[in-house]
Amino acid sequence: MPDVENNMDELFRRAAEGYPLKNSKDEWDNIAALLEHNTAIAATTHKEKSLKKYSTLLLSLSLFLIIAGFIANYNRNKKVSPLASQPERKILVEEVKGKDINKITEALAVPNKKDALKKQLLTYTNGVVNQNHPGTKNATWLSKKRKYSYHIYSGVSDINKSEKIRATVGSGVNEKILPKKISNEKVLIQMHDPSEYAANDFVLHPSVSSIQLPGKKEDINAEKKASVNNKEKGKKQQGIYLGLMFGASFNQIKTQGLKKPGYDIGVIAGYQISKSISVETGLMYDRKYYFSSGKYFDMSKLSSSMPADMKLLSLEGSCAVFEIPVKIKYNLPGNRIRNFYSTAGVSTYIITNEQNKYRTVTNGTEQNITGTYINNSRYLAAALDLSLGYESKIGSFGNIRIEPYLQMPLKGIGVGSLPVMTAGMHIGFTRLIR
Protein backbone atom coordinates (compact mmCIF):
# COMPACT_ATOMS: atom_id res chain seq x y z
CA MET A 1 0.00 0.00 0.00
CA PRO A 2 2.77 2.50 0.76
CA ASP A 3 4.27 1.70 -2.64
CA VAL A 4 0.98 2.48 -4.32
CA GLU A 5 0.79 5.72 -2.37
CA ASN A 6 4.37 6.62 -3.24
CA ASN A 7 3.82 5.89 -6.90
CA MET A 8 0.68 7.90 -6.93
CA ASP A 9 2.34 10.80 -5.13
CA GLU A 10 5.22 10.73 -7.58
CA LEU A 11 2.80 10.71 -10.49
CA PHE A 12 0.99 13.75 -9.15
CA ARG A 13 4.26 15.53 -8.45
CA ARG A 14 5.32 15.06 -12.05
CA ALA A 15 1.90 16.15 -13.24
CA ALA A 16 2.11 19.31 -11.13
CA GLU A 17 5.45 20.21 -12.66
CA GLY A 18 4.60 19.41 -16.24
CA TYR A 19 0.88 20.05 -16.70
CA PRO A 20 0.13 22.08 -19.80
CA LEU A 21 -1.13 25.36 -18.37
CA LYS A 22 -1.02 28.31 -20.72
CA ASN A 23 1.35 31.00 -19.58
CA SER A 24 -0.19 34.30 -18.59
CA LYS A 25 0.33 37.45 -20.61
CA ASP A 26 3.09 39.80 -19.63
CA GLU A 27 1.87 42.02 -16.80
CA TRP A 28 5.23 43.41 -15.83
CA ASP A 29 4.09 47.03 -16.26
CA ASN A 30 1.43 46.53 -13.59
CA ILE A 31 3.91 44.91 -11.23
CA ALA A 32 6.45 47.69 -11.85
CA ALA A 33 3.79 50.32 -11.15
CA LEU A 34 2.82 48.54 -7.93
CA LEU A 35 6.44 48.26 -6.87
CA GLU A 36 7.06 51.92 -7.65
CA HIS A 37 4.02 52.96 -5.63
CA ASN A 38 5.04 50.85 -2.68
CA THR A 39 8.62 52.07 -2.81
CA ALA A 40 7.44 55.65 -2.86
CA ILE A 41 5.15 55.03 0.08
CA ALA A 42 7.92 53.35 2.03
CA ALA A 43 10.30 56.20 1.26
CA THR A 44 7.81 58.80 2.38
CA THR A 45 6.58 56.99 5.48
CA HIS A 46 9.21 58.68 7.58
CA LYS A 47 8.33 62.08 6.20
CA GLU A 48 4.63 61.41 6.76
CA LYS A 49 5.32 60.47 10.34
CA SER A 50 7.22 63.71 10.80
CA LEU A 51 4.39 65.67 9.23
CA LYS A 52 1.82 63.96 11.45
CA LYS A 53 3.96 64.73 14.47
CA TYR A 54 4.31 68.39 13.56
CA SER A 55 0.64 68.68 12.57
CA THR A 56 -0.43 67.22 15.89
CA LEU A 57 1.91 69.59 17.67
CA LEU A 58 0.58 72.55 15.70
CA LEU A 59 -3.02 71.55 16.33
CA SER A 60 -2.37 71.05 20.04
CA LEU A 61 -0.67 74.43 20.20
CA SER A 62 -3.59 76.10 18.42
CA LEU A 63 -6.09 74.43 20.75
CA PHE A 64 -4.03 75.43 23.75
CA LEU A 65 -3.87 79.04 22.58
CA ILE A 66 -7.63 79.14 21.97
CA ILE A 67 -8.43 77.66 25.38
CA ALA A 68 -5.95 80.02 27.02
CA GLY A 69 -7.60 82.90 25.18
CA PHE A 70 -11.05 81.92 26.40
CA ILE A 71 -9.82 81.56 29.97
CA ALA A 72 -8.10 84.94 29.83
CA ASN A 73 -11.26 86.49 28.42
CA TYR A 74 -13.42 84.86 31.08
CA ASN A 75 -11.15 86.11 33.87
CA ARG A 76 -11.16 89.58 32.39
CA ASN A 77 -14.98 89.62 32.40
CA LYS A 78 -15.00 88.36 35.96
CA LYS A 79 -12.79 91.19 37.06
CA VAL A 80 -15.35 93.65 35.72
CA SER A 81 -17.82 92.52 38.41
CA PRO A 82 -16.53 93.13 41.94
CA LEU A 83 -19.30 90.88 43.25
CA ALA A 84 -17.84 87.72 41.85
CA SER A 85 -16.25 86.54 45.07
CA GLN A 86 -19.09 87.59 47.36
CA PRO A 87 -21.71 85.24 48.79
CA GLU A 88 -24.94 85.23 46.90
CA ARG A 89 -28.46 85.67 48.23
CA LYS A 90 -31.21 84.72 45.89
CA ILE A 91 -34.50 86.44 45.39
CA LEU A 92 -36.77 84.32 43.32
CA VAL A 93 -39.72 86.09 41.79
CA GLU A 94 -42.31 83.68 40.58
CA GLU A 95 -44.98 84.48 38.10
CA VAL A 96 -48.54 83.57 39.03
CA LYS A 97 -50.45 83.44 35.82
CA GLY A 98 -54.06 84.33 35.20
CA LYS A 99 -54.47 86.84 37.97
CA ASP A 100 -55.46 90.39 37.40
CA ILE A 101 -52.96 92.77 38.90
CA ASN A 102 -55.70 94.87 40.40
CA LYS A 103 -57.03 91.94 42.35
CA ILE A 104 -53.70 90.76 43.66
CA THR A 105 -53.32 91.64 47.26
CA GLU A 106 -50.58 89.48 48.54
CA ALA A 107 -47.20 88.07 47.95
CA LEU A 108 -45.02 85.89 50.07
CA ALA A 109 -41.57 86.33 51.46
CA VAL A 110 -39.69 83.33 52.81
CA PRO A 111 -36.27 83.33 54.40
CA ASN A 112 -34.14 80.59 52.88
CA LYS A 113 -32.76 79.47 56.21
CA LYS A 114 -33.72 75.88 56.90
CA ASP A 115 -35.18 76.70 60.29
CA ALA A 116 -37.19 79.62 59.05
CA LEU A 117 -39.12 78.42 56.07
CA LYS A 118 -42.36 80.01 57.06
CA LYS A 119 -44.10 81.89 54.35
CA GLN A 120 -45.00 85.34 55.46
CA LEU A 121 -47.61 87.55 54.06
CA LEU A 122 -46.68 90.62 52.17
CA THR A 123 -49.34 93.22 51.89
CA TYR A 124 -50.10 94.76 48.58
CA THR A 125 -51.17 98.32 48.30
CA ASN A 126 -51.67 100.21 45.07
CA GLY A 127 -49.31 98.01 43.25
CA VAL A 128 -46.75 98.10 46.02
CA VAL A 129 -46.05 95.18 48.32
CA ASN A 130 -44.79 96.04 51.79
CA GLN A 131 -43.55 93.56 54.31
CA ASN A 132 -41.37 93.72 57.35
CA HIS A 133 -39.65 90.43 57.39
CA PRO A 134 -37.29 89.35 60.12
CA GLY A 135 -33.91 88.58 58.77
CA THR A 136 -34.54 90.16 55.42
CA LYS A 137 -34.62 93.71 54.31
CA ASN A 138 -37.89 95.43 54.18
CA ALA A 139 -38.94 95.28 50.62
CA THR A 140 -41.41 97.20 48.63
CA TRP A 141 -42.29 95.90 45.24
CA LEU A 142 -43.75 97.92 42.49
CA SER A 143 -45.58 95.84 39.97
CA LYS A 144 -45.83 98.39 37.16
CA LYS A 145 -49.15 97.19 35.76
CA ARG A 146 -47.92 93.71 35.17
CA LYS A 147 -50.41 90.89 35.46
CA TYR A 148 -48.23 89.05 37.93
CA SER A 149 -48.18 88.49 41.58
CA TYR A 150 -44.83 87.74 43.17
CA HIS A 151 -43.73 85.19 45.66
CA ILE A 152 -40.57 86.66 47.08
CA TYR A 153 -37.97 84.38 48.61
CA SER A 154 -35.10 86.16 50.20
CA GLY A 155 -32.21 84.94 52.28
CA VAL A 156 -30.94 86.22 55.58
CA SER A 157 -28.46 88.99 55.01
CA ASP A 158 -25.20 89.25 56.77
CA ILE A 159 -25.21 92.76 58.14
CA ASN A 160 -21.44 92.92 58.34
CA LYS A 161 -20.78 92.16 54.73
CA SER A 162 -21.92 93.29 51.39
CA GLU A 163 -23.78 90.56 49.65
CA LYS A 164 -24.73 89.69 46.19
CA ILE A 165 -28.35 89.21 45.27
CA ARG A 166 -29.44 87.43 42.16
CA ALA A 167 -32.99 88.09 41.08
CA THR A 168 -34.82 86.02 38.56
CA VAL A 169 -38.42 85.53 37.58
CA GLY A 170 -39.45 81.97 38.32
CA SER A 171 -41.47 81.35 35.21
CA GLY A 172 -38.49 82.05 33.03
CA VAL A 173 -39.29 85.69 32.29
CA ASN A 174 -35.90 87.26 32.33
CA GLU A 175 -36.48 90.43 34.26
CA LYS A 176 -34.18 92.40 36.43
CA ILE A 177 -35.01 93.88 39.79
CA LEU A 178 -33.69 97.31 40.45
CA PRO A 179 -33.82 99.57 43.51
CA LYS A 180 -35.74 102.75 43.32
CA LYS A 181 -35.62 104.06 46.81
CA ILE A 182 -33.44 103.08 49.70
CA SER A 183 -33.81 103.80 53.39
CA ASN A 184 -32.95 102.06 56.64
CA GLU A 185 -36.38 100.55 56.79
CA LYS A 186 -37.36 99.96 53.21
CA VAL A 187 -35.90 98.82 50.00
CA LEU A 188 -37.95 99.76 47.04
CA ILE A 189 -37.38 97.62 44.04
CA GLN A 190 -38.93 98.23 40.72
CA MET A 191 -39.44 95.87 37.80
CA HIS A 192 -37.83 97.15 34.70
CA ASP A 193 -37.62 96.17 31.14
CA PRO A 194 -34.82 93.60 31.16
CA SER A 195 -33.41 94.86 27.89
CA GLU A 196 -32.19 97.97 29.68
CA TYR A 197 -29.72 96.12 31.82
CA ALA A 198 -26.94 93.78 31.15
CA ALA A 199 -26.18 92.67 34.68
CA ASN A 200 -28.43 90.78 37.01
CA ASP A 201 -26.20 90.97 40.03
CA PHE A 202 -26.21 93.79 42.53
CA VAL A 203 -24.86 94.48 45.95
CA LEU A 204 -26.85 94.99 49.11
CA HIS A 205 -25.05 96.70 51.94
CA PRO A 206 -27.27 95.65 54.85
CA SER A 207 -25.60 97.98 57.33
CA VAL A 208 -26.84 100.93 55.38
CA SER A 209 -29.70 99.15 53.75
CA SER A 210 -28.48 100.24 50.41
CA ILE A 211 -28.32 98.43 47.14
CA GLN A 212 -25.65 99.25 44.65
CA LEU A 213 -26.66 98.30 41.21
CA PRO A 214 -25.59 99.25 37.72
CA GLY A 215 -29.26 99.90 37.15
CA LYS A 216 -29.40 103.03 39.30
CA LYS A 217 -30.35 106.13 37.41
CA GLU A 218 -26.81 107.41 37.25
CA ASP A 219 -25.61 103.91 36.36
CA ILE A 220 -28.21 103.61 33.66
CA ASN A 221 -27.03 106.91 32.27
CA ALA A 222 -23.47 105.70 32.55
CA GLU A 223 -24.41 102.50 30.77
CA LYS A 224 -26.16 104.40 28.06
CA LYS A 225 -23.11 106.57 27.70
CA ALA A 226 -20.94 103.49 27.59
CA SER A 227 -23.20 101.98 24.98
CA VAL A 228 -22.90 105.10 22.85
CA ASN A 229 -19.14 105.02 23.32
CA ASN A 230 -19.05 101.38 22.32
CA LYS A 231 -21.02 102.14 19.19
CA GLU A 232 -18.59 104.90 18.38
CA LYS A 233 -15.72 102.54 19.06
CA GLY A 234 -17.39 99.99 16.80
CA LYS A 235 -17.50 102.57 14.08
CA LYS A 236 -13.89 103.31 14.70
CA GLN A 237 -13.13 99.57 14.43
CA GLN A 238 -14.50 99.50 10.93
CA GLY A 239 -11.96 100.14 8.24
CA ILE A 240 -9.54 98.84 5.71
CA TYR A 241 -6.30 97.19 6.67
CA LEU A 242 -3.35 96.10 4.59
CA GLY A 243 -0.61 93.65 5.34
CA LEU A 244 2.24 91.45 4.36
CA MET A 245 2.11 87.70 4.77
CA PHE A 246 4.60 84.90 4.27
CA GLY A 247 5.10 81.35 5.38
CA ALA A 248 6.22 77.80 4.74
CA SER A 249 3.99 75.09 3.40
CA PHE A 250 3.88 71.37 2.84
CA ASN A 251 2.06 69.96 -0.13
CA GLN A 252 0.86 66.47 -0.71
CA ILE A 253 -1.40 64.55 -3.03
CA LYS A 254 -3.81 62.01 -1.60
CA THR A 255 -1.70 61.47 1.53
CA GLN A 256 1.12 59.92 -0.49
CA GLY A 257 3.84 61.79 1.27
CA LEU A 258 5.79 64.98 1.16
CA LYS A 259 8.47 66.48 -0.98
CA LYS A 260 10.53 69.38 0.20
CA PRO A 261 8.63 72.26 1.81
CA GLY A 262 7.29 75.09 -0.30
CA TYR A 263 6.80 78.70 0.59
CA ASP A 264 4.54 81.63 -0.11
CA ILE A 265 4.70 85.37 0.23
CA GLY A 266 2.29 88.13 -0.63
CA VAL A 267 0.09 90.99 0.39
CA ILE A 268 -3.30 90.94 1.99
CA ALA A 269 -6.05 93.49 2.28
CA GLY A 270 -9.07 93.35 4.52
CA TYR A 271 -12.15 95.26 5.52
CA GLN A 272 -13.19 95.13 9.16
CA ILE A 273 -16.98 94.99 9.06
CA SER A 274 -17.47 94.76 12.81
CA LYS A 275 -15.47 93.96 15.90
CA SER A 276 -15.73 90.26 15.09
CA ILE A 277 -15.97 89.96 11.35
CA SER A 278 -13.83 91.08 8.49
CA VAL A 279 -13.40 90.14 4.85
CA GLU A 280 -9.95 89.51 3.45
CA THR A 281 -8.36 89.03 0.10
CA GLY A 282 -4.84 89.23 -1.22
CA LEU A 283 -2.30 88.14 -3.75
CA MET A 284 0.20 85.47 -2.76
CA TYR A 285 3.04 83.95 -4.73
CA ASP A 286 3.38 80.26 -3.87
CA ARG A 287 5.96 77.68 -4.70
CA LYS A 288 4.59 74.17 -4.31
CA TYR A 289 6.55 70.91 -4.38
CA TYR A 290 4.80 67.57 -4.51
CA PHE A 291 5.07 63.92 -5.34
CA SER A 292 2.54 61.52 -6.78
CA SER A 293 2.07 58.02 -8.01
CA GLY A 294 1.13 57.90 -11.68
CA LYS A 295 -2.40 56.77 -10.95
CA TYR A 296 -3.45 60.21 -9.70
CA PHE A 297 -2.05 62.01 -12.71
CA ASP A 298 -4.58 62.70 -15.44
CA MET A 299 -2.79 62.06 -18.73
CA SER A 300 -5.56 63.44 -20.93
CA LYS A 301 -3.87 66.81 -21.41
CA LEU A 302 -0.58 65.14 -22.29
CA SER A 303 -1.73 62.11 -24.26
CA SER A 304 -0.88 63.72 -27.59
CA SER A 305 2.72 64.39 -26.58
CA MET A 306 3.43 61.02 -24.94
CA PRO A 307 3.84 57.55 -26.51
CA ALA A 308 0.54 55.66 -26.62
CA ASP A 309 1.75 52.61 -24.69
CA MET A 310 3.62 54.63 -22.08
CA LYS A 311 2.65 54.06 -18.48
CA LEU A 312 3.36 56.71 -15.86
CA LEU A 313 4.84 55.24 -12.69
CA SER A 314 5.38 58.38 -10.65
CA LEU A 315 6.25 62.02 -10.82
CA GLU A 316 7.94 64.68 -8.80
CA GLY A 317 6.65 68.14 -9.53
CA SER A 318 6.82 71.76 -8.62
CA CYS A 319 4.81 74.75 -9.67
CA ALA A 320 4.73 78.51 -9.27
CA VAL A 321 1.30 79.77 -8.39
CA PHE A 322 -0.30 83.15 -7.91
CA GLU A 323 -3.01 82.66 -5.34
CA ILE A 324 -5.96 84.96 -4.74
CA PRO A 325 -7.70 84.08 -1.47
CA VAL A 326 -11.11 85.41 -0.48
CA LYS A 327 -11.82 84.78 3.17
CA ILE A 328 -14.08 85.68 6.04
CA LYS A 329 -12.19 86.31 9.26
CA TYR A 330 -13.95 85.84 12.56
CA ASN A 331 -12.33 87.18 15.70
CA LEU A 332 -12.90 85.01 18.71
CA PRO A 333 -13.65 86.85 21.96
CA GLY A 334 -10.55 88.56 23.20
CA ASN A 335 -9.33 92.01 24.03
CA ARG A 336 -8.16 94.90 21.92
CA ILE A 337 -4.53 93.92 22.31
CA ARG A 338 -4.64 90.30 21.31
CA ASN A 339 -7.14 87.75 20.18
CA PHE A 340 -7.61 84.47 18.39
CA TYR A 341 -9.39 84.21 15.12
CA SER A 342 -10.47 81.76 12.50
CA THR A 343 -10.81 82.20 8.77
CA ALA A 344 -12.63 80.32 6.05
CA GLY A 345 -12.72 80.93 2.35
CA VAL A 346 -11.62 79.82 -1.07
CA SER A 347 -8.52 80.42 -3.13
CA THR A 348 -8.18 80.89 -6.85
CA TYR A 349 -4.93 79.71 -8.42
CA ILE A 350 -3.09 81.01 -11.44
CA ILE A 351 -0.30 78.58 -12.31
CA THR A 352 2.43 80.30 -14.28
CA ASN A 353 5.07 77.62 -14.36
CA GLU A 354 5.05 73.89 -13.78
CA GLN A 355 7.85 71.39 -13.96
CA ASN A 356 7.34 67.66 -13.60
CA LYS A 357 9.86 64.85 -13.60
CA TYR A 358 8.05 61.74 -14.79
CA ARG A 359 9.16 58.20 -14.25
CA THR A 360 7.59 56.13 -17.01
CA VAL A 361 7.68 52.64 -18.43
CA THR A 362 7.15 51.85 -22.10
CA ASN A 363 7.11 48.22 -23.19
CA GLY A 364 8.97 47.26 -20.07
CA THR A 365 11.66 49.91 -20.48
CA GLU A 366 11.90 52.56 -17.83
CA GLN A 367 12.47 56.13 -18.79
CA ASN A 368 12.71 59.44 -16.97
CA ILE A 369 11.07 62.37 -18.71
CA THR A 370 11.01 65.99 -17.65
CA GLY A 371 8.18 68.26 -18.68
CA THR A 372 8.17 72.04 -18.27
CA TYR A 373 4.98 73.96 -18.88
CA ILE A 374 4.90 77.73 -18.98
CA ASN A 375 1.41 79.08 -19.28
CA ASN A 376 -1.19 80.87 -17.23
CA SER A 377 -3.78 78.33 -16.21
CA ARG A 378 -6.52 79.67 -13.99
CA TYR A 379 -8.34 77.54 -11.46
CA LEU A 380 -11.23 79.41 -9.93
CA ALA A 381 -12.00 78.41 -6.34
CA ALA A 382 -9.46 75.60 -6.49
CA ALA A 383 -9.02 75.17 -2.75
CA LEU A 384 -10.95 75.56 0.45
CA ASP A 385 -8.98 77.60 3.00
CA LEU A 386 -9.33 77.06 6.73
CA SER A 387 -7.18 78.54 9.44
CA LEU A 388 -6.93 79.34 13.11
CA GLY A 389 -4.73 82.21 14.10
CA TYR A 390 -3.49 84.45 16.83
CA GLU A 391 -3.25 88.19 16.40
CA SER A 392 -1.53 90.69 18.65
CA LYS A 393 -1.00 94.42 18.56
CA ILE A 394 2.61 95.53 18.19
CA GLY A 395 2.73 99.11 19.36
CA SER A 396 1.56 101.75 16.98
CA PHE A 397 2.71 99.79 13.94
CA GLY A 398 -0.29 97.51 13.71
CA ASN A 399 -0.81 93.83 14.29
CA ILE A 400 1.21 90.67 13.96
CA ARG A 401 -0.54 87.41 13.24
CA ILE A 402 0.47 83.77 13.32
CA GLU A 403 -1.81 81.56 11.33
CA PRO A 404 -1.61 77.78 10.86
CA TYR A 405 -3.71 76.92 7.83
CA LEU A 406 -5.00 74.10 5.69
CA GLN A 407 -5.94 74.27 2.02
CA MET A 408 -8.07 71.40 0.84
CA PRO A 409 -8.33 70.86 -2.91
CA LEU A 410 -11.70 71.48 -4.52
CA LYS A 411 -10.36 70.67 -7.96
CA GLY A 412 -7.21 69.32 -9.58
CA ILE A 413 -4.54 71.74 -10.73
CA GLY A 414 -1.77 71.66 -13.30
CA VAL A 415 -1.34 69.57 -16.42
CA GLY A 416 -2.17 66.40 -14.53
CA SER A 417 -5.14 67.85 -12.59
CA LEU A 418 -3.50 66.86 -9.34
CA PRO A 419 -5.46 67.42 -6.11
CA VAL A 420 -2.78 69.21 -4.12
CA MET A 421 -3.46 69.66 -0.42
CA THR A 422 -1.44 72.28 1.42
CA ALA A 423 -0.80 72.81 5.10
CA GLY A 424 1.45 75.42 6.55
CA MET A 425 1.97 78.41 8.77
CA HIS A 426 1.60 82.06 7.84
CA ILE A 427 3.16 84.96 9.63
CA GLY A 428 1.73 88.35 8.77
CA PHE A 429 1.79 92.02 9.65
CA THR A 430 -1.27 94.20 9.18
CA ARG A 431 -2.00 97.85 9.68
CA LEU A 432 -5.33 99.64 9.81
CA ILE A 433 -5.41 102.32 7.14
CA ARG A 434 -8.69 104.06 7.95
Added chain:
Amino acid sequence: MENITYIIKGCIQRDHKYQRIIYNQYRGYALKIVFRYIYRYDRAVDVVNDGFVKLFRSFEKFELGDDTDNQKKFMGWFKRILVNTAIDELRKGSMLPEIGGIPEHVWEIKDNSQNADQLLLYKDLIILIKELPPACRVVFNLYVIDGYTHSEIADMIKIPIGTSKSNLSRARALLQNSIKKMEEGKLCRM
Protein backbone atom coordinates in the same frame (compact mmCIF):
# COMPACT_ATOMS: atom_id res chain seq x y z
CA MET B 1 22.10 34.25 -19.79
CA GLU B 2 23.14 35.97 -16.61
CA ASN B 3 24.03 34.08 -13.50
CA ILE B 4 21.14 33.67 -11.00
CA THR B 5 23.27 35.01 -8.12
CA TYR B 6 23.99 38.14 -10.13
CA ILE B 7 20.30 38.54 -10.95
CA ILE B 8 19.29 38.08 -7.32
CA LYS B 9 21.83 40.70 -6.27
CA GLY B 10 20.28 43.05 -8.81
CA CYS B 11 16.84 42.33 -7.35
CA ILE B 12 18.12 43.02 -3.86
CA GLN B 13 19.24 46.42 -5.19
CA ARG B 14 15.66 46.83 -6.48
CA ASP B 15 16.87 47.17 -10.01
CA HIS B 16 13.87 46.80 -12.31
CA LYS B 17 15.99 45.28 -15.03
CA TYR B 18 16.79 42.22 -12.91
CA GLN B 19 13.32 42.07 -11.43
CA ARG B 20 12.03 41.87 -14.96
CA ILE B 21 14.37 38.97 -15.75
CA ILE B 22 13.09 37.06 -12.72
CA TYR B 23 9.50 37.81 -13.70
CA ASN B 24 9.97 36.56 -17.25
CA GLN B 25 11.85 33.48 -16.15
CA TYR B 26 9.56 32.35 -13.32
CA ARG B 27 6.13 33.57 -14.41
CA GLY B 28 5.07 30.18 -15.77
CA TYR B 29 6.51 28.33 -12.79
CA ALA B 30 4.62 30.62 -10.43
CA LEU B 31 1.34 30.28 -12.29
CA LYS B 32 1.49 26.49 -12.20
CA ILE B 33 1.95 26.51 -8.45
CA VAL B 34 -0.81 29.00 -7.75
CA PHE B 35 -3.29 27.49 -10.19
CA ARG B 36 -3.26 24.18 -8.26
CA TYR B 37 -4.66 26.07 -5.26
CA ILE B 38 -6.89 28.66 -6.87
CA TYR B 39 -8.16 26.85 -9.98
CA ARG B 40 -9.44 30.06 -11.49
CA TYR B 41 -7.08 31.26 -14.17
CA ASP B 42 -7.74 35.01 -13.92
CA ARG B 43 -7.55 35.01 -10.12
CA ALA B 44 -4.43 32.84 -10.25
CA VAL B 45 -2.75 35.42 -12.51
CA ASP B 46 -3.58 38.18 -9.99
CA VAL B 47 -2.22 36.08 -7.13
CA VAL B 48 0.96 35.46 -9.10
CA ASN B 49 1.37 39.21 -9.60
CA ASP B 50 0.84 39.77 -5.89
CA GLY B 51 3.39 37.05 -5.22
CA PHE B 52 5.97 38.79 -7.42
CA VAL B 53 5.35 42.11 -5.68
CA LYS B 54 5.86 40.41 -2.30
CA LEU B 55 8.97 38.69 -3.62
CA PHE B 56 10.58 41.88 -4.93
CA ARG B 57 9.67 43.79 -1.83
CA SER B 58 11.22 41.23 0.48
CA PHE B 59 14.30 40.33 -1.53
CA GLU B 60 16.51 41.94 1.11
CA LYS B 61 15.62 39.03 3.37
CA PHE B 62 16.93 36.44 0.91
CA GLU B 63 20.21 34.95 2.07
CA LEU B 64 22.54 34.24 -0.78
CA GLY B 65 24.55 31.03 -0.65
CA ASP B 66 26.81 29.26 -3.15
CA ASP B 67 26.14 29.81 -6.81
CA THR B 68 25.07 26.20 -7.21
CA ASP B 69 22.53 26.39 -4.40
CA ASN B 70 21.06 29.77 -5.10
CA GLN B 71 18.72 28.65 -7.89
CA LYS B 72 17.20 25.87 -5.78
CA LYS B 73 17.10 28.04 -2.72
CA PHE B 74 15.43 30.85 -4.57
CA MET B 75 12.81 28.57 -6.13
CA GLY B 76 11.95 27.07 -2.75
CA TRP B 77 11.70 30.52 -1.18
CA PHE B 78 9.58 31.88 -4.00
CA LYS B 79 7.33 28.79 -3.89
CA ARG B 80 6.73 29.44 -0.21
CA ILE B 81 5.74 33.05 -0.95
CA LEU B 82 3.40 31.92 -3.71
CA VAL B 83 1.77 29.18 -1.64
CA ASN B 84 1.23 31.58 1.27
CA THR B 85 -0.24 34.19 -1.06
CA ALA B 86 -2.54 31.59 -2.60
CA ILE B 87 -3.67 30.35 0.82
CA ASP B 88 -4.34 33.92 1.88
CA GLU B 89 -6.47 34.32 -1.21
CA LEU B 90 -8.35 31.11 -0.45
CA ARG B 91 -8.86 32.25 3.11
CA LYS B 92 -10.43 35.49 1.87
CA GLY B 93 -13.05 33.38 0.11
CA SER B 94 -13.37 31.02 3.10
CA MET B 95 -11.88 28.27 0.90
CA LEU B 96 -15.14 27.93 -0.97
CA PRO B 97 -15.04 25.61 -3.98
CA GLU B 98 -14.99 27.40 -7.31
CA ILE B 99 -18.04 26.98 -9.46
CA GLY B 100 -17.83 25.13 -12.79
CA GLY B 101 -15.03 23.28 -14.51
CA ILE B 102 -11.77 24.54 -15.90
CA PRO B 103 -12.27 26.19 -19.29
CA GLU B 104 -10.36 24.55 -22.16
CA HIS B 105 -8.60 27.76 -23.21
CA VAL B 106 -6.35 27.69 -20.15
CA TRP B 107 -4.57 24.55 -21.43
CA GLU B 108 -1.84 24.59 -23.97
CA ILE B 109 -1.44 21.22 -25.64
CA LYS B 110 -0.09 20.96 -29.13
CA ASP B 111 -1.55 17.86 -30.81
CA ASN B 112 1.61 17.12 -32.76
CA SER B 113 3.93 17.31 -29.79
CA GLN B 114 5.78 14.14 -28.90
CA ASN B 115 4.58 14.03 -25.33
CA ALA B 116 0.98 15.10 -26.03
CA ASP B 117 -0.41 11.97 -24.34
CA GLN B 118 1.64 12.61 -21.27
CA LEU B 119 0.49 16.22 -21.13
CA LEU B 120 -3.11 15.07 -21.42
CA LEU B 121 -2.54 12.66 -18.56
CA TYR B 122 -1.03 15.41 -16.44
CA LYS B 123 -3.90 17.70 -17.26
CA ASP B 124 -6.40 14.97 -16.21
CA LEU B 125 -4.53 14.43 -12.97
CA ILE B 126 -4.60 18.13 -12.17
CA ILE B 127 -8.33 18.15 -12.88
CA LEU B 128 -8.69 15.20 -10.50
CA ILE B 129 -7.04 17.26 -7.76
CA LYS B 130 -9.50 20.05 -8.44
CA GLU B 131 -12.39 17.61 -7.89
CA LEU B 132 -11.26 16.99 -4.30
CA PRO B 133 -13.04 18.76 -1.45
CA PRO B 134 -11.23 22.09 -0.83
CA ALA B 135 -9.77 21.14 2.56
CA CYS B 136 -8.45 17.81 1.21
CA ARG B 137 -7.11 19.45 -1.91
CA VAL B 138 -5.10 22.05 -0.03
CA VAL B 139 -3.55 19.44 2.26
CA PHE B 140 -2.81 17.13 -0.68
CA ASN B 141 -1.15 19.98 -2.61
CA LEU B 142 0.87 21.10 0.38
CA TYR B 143 1.97 17.67 1.54
CA VAL B 144 2.35 15.56 -1.58
CA ILE B 145 3.28 18.09 -4.24
CA ASP B 146 4.91 20.96 -2.38
CA GLY B 147 6.56 18.82 0.27
CA TYR B 148 5.44 20.45 3.52
CA THR B 149 5.14 18.42 6.71
CA HIS B 150 1.88 18.00 8.60
CA SER B 151 3.03 20.34 11.35
CA GLU B 152 3.93 23.00 8.79
CA ILE B 153 0.56 22.52 7.11
CA ALA B 154 -1.20 22.78 10.46
CA ASP B 155 0.55 26.10 11.04
CA MET B 156 -0.11 27.42 7.57
CA ILE B 157 -3.83 26.74 7.35
CA LYS B 158 -4.56 26.77 11.08
CA ILE B 159 -5.85 23.23 11.50
CA PRO B 160 -4.84 20.48 13.93
CA ILE B 161 -2.16 18.08 12.73
CA GLY B 162 -4.64 15.19 13.04
CA THR B 163 -7.04 16.95 10.70
CA SER B 164 -4.23 17.49 8.21
CA LYS B 165 -3.42 13.78 8.29
CA SER B 166 -7.02 12.66 7.95
CA ASN B 167 -7.60 15.13 5.10
CA LEU B 168 -4.59 13.70 3.31
CA SER B 169 -5.80 10.11 3.75
CA ARG B 170 -9.19 11.08 2.44
CA ALA B 171 -7.65 12.92 -0.52
CA ARG B 172 -5.53 9.93 -1.41
CA ALA B 173 -8.48 7.56 -1.19
CA LEU B 174 -10.61 9.81 -3.34
CA LEU B 175 -7.85 10.19 -5.91
CA GLN B 176 -7.25 6.44 -6.06
CA ASN B 177 -10.92 5.92 -6.76
CA SER B 178 -10.89 8.63 -9.37
CA ILE B 179 -7.83 7.18 -11.09
CA LYS B 180 -9.45 3.75 -11.07
CA LYS B 181 -12.60 5.19 -12.66
CA MET B 182 -10.51 7.09 -15.18
CA GLU B 183 -8.67 3.92 -16.21
CA GLU B 184 -11.90 1.93 -16.43
CA GLY B 185 -13.35 4.59 -18.64
CA LYS B 186 -10.36 4.46 -20.92
CA LEU B 187 -10.61 0.66 -21.13
CA CYS B 188 -14.29 0.87 -21.97
CA ARG B 189 -13.55 3.34 -24.76
CA MET B 190 -10.98 0.93 -26.18
